[in-house]
């Protein structure tokens with residue numbers, strides 16, 4: 540239910556913050572998503588989308604952590 | 615898919631499992647709060663990678679499962695009105711109310727539609743000004759911002775034939791009820807990454823300190839969950855009780871401030887009845903007075919439904935981690951996903967449905 544799916548922002552439309560939308564690709568399937576909660580996102584960034592609303596921008600550096608933590612333990 | 619596939623890598627999963635096994639010196643019980651995590655744990659067999667001394671307790675984090683029977687009955691009564699289009703997330707339409715579910719309401723002529731987003735329901739309201747469009751707003755903090763967005767848009771555009779039947783629930787008070795129970799078994803919490811993506815971590819810091827439990831905000835992929843467990847175990851073994859964040863790629867300390875502001879503008883905190891658990895103070899959200907005209911309960915004059923819950927279904931105990939699904943006598947016999955007795959057997963994130971789907975062949979849930 541709290542499923543949030545990562546997708547890539549392809550295109551952003553609109554100026555009014557409450558109605559801005561983006562075309563987001565989820566592994567090839569493209570959906571229109573509201574940006575009402577994410578005013579600062581850019582094209583090519585990845586976002587977490589839940590029920591049609593983008594909730595966060597994914598941080599690429601932090602995304603590496605799950606692997607880096609293991610490498611550090613191994614050292 | 616990027617940000618998904620790499621977190622399902624079996625070799626990395628084995629390395630985390632090994633690191634966990636090396637860190638453990640005594641038995642520990644951890645609860646994953648969120649049903650999405652329960653589903654992933656059972657689906658990918660994450661619990662089976664862990665040493666026997668680690669017990670994963672499945673928590674109450676499935677909003678579909680905890681929506682009170684009274685609200686489902688209300689949704690059914692609303693759907694029976696001829697002018698109404700009742701919109702709901704798909705998981706909700708097969709959850710049993712006191713005598714029927716929304717699928718039955720639809721078979722009886724109600725216009726019940728499954729939508730992906732409340733914004734789709736709002737679109738239906740725009741397209742059908744002669745109908746009353748009602749969205750059954752079920753969800754945790756994760757879902758509150760999109761519902762707030764829909765209502766803010768409806769108010770600004772003056773869409774009067776749109777309303778919400780609000781069933782919103784909040785995670786921290788439910789966690790507090792579990793941590794404060796006298797016979798509590800939970801020693802650490804795997805906290806829900808998407809709730810925290812919206813809300814941030816401050817409510818959890820207070821809980822970790824008050825009940826002296828490690829709380830690790832965790833994502834939903836197998837490697838996330840394994841890492842969340844590893845971080846919890848390191849804290850438990852060291853006697854620590856802090857909030858840590860495994861899911862930093864999405865969940866920031868302050869959450870999403872824009873989303874929180876929208877939620878605060880539309881919703882107030884209220885006492886809410888959780889199915890199988892009972893009334894939880896501050897356990898839900900309701901519409902603020904300024905949005906009362908969008909409240910479906912008021913619009914359709916529905917008040918004071920009261921229903922006794924079935925005594926056969928033990929989902930309340932499943933939701934609180936007191937029993938595992940297969941320990942319920944009805945599991946897999948009188949109760950199956952085709953004929954569910956309780957909501958935890960309906961929603962794909964309910965613990966009973968996850969065990970039925972992935973564990974029945976093995977005979978047990980262990």
Ligand code: SF4
Nearest residue numbers: 927929942949956966
């Ligand atoms: S198996 Fe069915 S009856 Fe038993 S607790 Fe789960 S949902 Fe309820």
